Amino acid sequence: MAGGKWGPCAGQACIGIDYVLVQHNFAPLLVESLKHCIKRFYGESVESLQSICRIVNKFHFDRVRKLLEEPGVAASIVYGGSLDEENLMIEPTILLDPPLDAQIMTEEIFGPLLPIVTLDAIEESIDFINARPKPLAIYAFTKNKKLKDRILQETSSGSVTFNDAMIQFICDSLPFGGVGQSGFGRYHGKYSFDTFSHEKAVLHRSFFPELEPRYPPWNDFKLEFIRLAYNLDYIGLLLLLLGLRRLFMPNRSR
Known part of the structure; x- marks a missing residue:
């Protein structure tokens, strides 16, 4: 000391x-x-x-x-x-x-x-x-x-x-x-080195598939798809795409 x-x-x-x-x-x-x-x-x-x-x-x-x-x-x-x-x-x-x-x-x-x-x-x-x-x-x-x-x-x-x-x-x-x-x-x-370096962000993706829910016009299906994708709810996404989500999940108030 x-x-x-x-x-x-x-x-x-x-x-x-x-x-x-x-x-x-x-x-x-x-x-x-x-x-x-x-x-x-x-x-x-x-x-x-x-x-x-x-x-x-x-x-x-x-x-x-x-x-x-x-x-x-x-x-x-x-x-x-x-x-x-x-x-x-x-x-x-x-x-x-x-x-x-x-x-x-x-x-x-x-x-x-x-x-x-x-x-x-x-x-x-x-x-x-x-x-x-x-x-x-x-x-x-x-x-x-x-x-x-x-x-x-x-x-x-x-x-x-x-x-x-x-x-x-x-x-x-x-x-x-x-x-x-x-x-x-x-x-x-x-x-x-990291402090005095610029890390450039670079992202590559293919042309396929294009996700239609990204684009308007908006509807309940698209909004639900975005919410499930954001929360990484893969089971919910699968049910939604199969049209089964409403059978297994309670309706959400809008």
């Missing part, structure tokens, strides 16, 4: 983790585990950061700083939050339950800030996700098969990865792309 957030360009990646949903009783353990990983991977202060990217430019540095400086957001910081403007460095930062209407929770972050939102039950994560624009990726860390199935069946996203993050992008046998506001289309491997 730490690698999926801060590893890819310090969070400046479209498939990076934007926020974490966790059942409230597991939140303290998650925060402490993430703190340990940050110190181990990147260092313990903004001055000693290593193996982590700078923010791409001053404009985006100021944009991320603005997200962090909202009063309700700043009060939710449980780790990090330091900035080095001269070197465009922002310390990996963990926020616990920032206001859900804050800008950091209503737009993509593209920076090293990780909001953690606590829930009474992890199953509430499905409604939380569905109440927002469809994400490019969902990363679900769970062994619960029932929860996995619900995530697959009840949410919509560009991809779903279980118990890892971002690794789906390097698997060229899987299509990569979004859905809704997170994008459209697919690429990688054969999916790239």
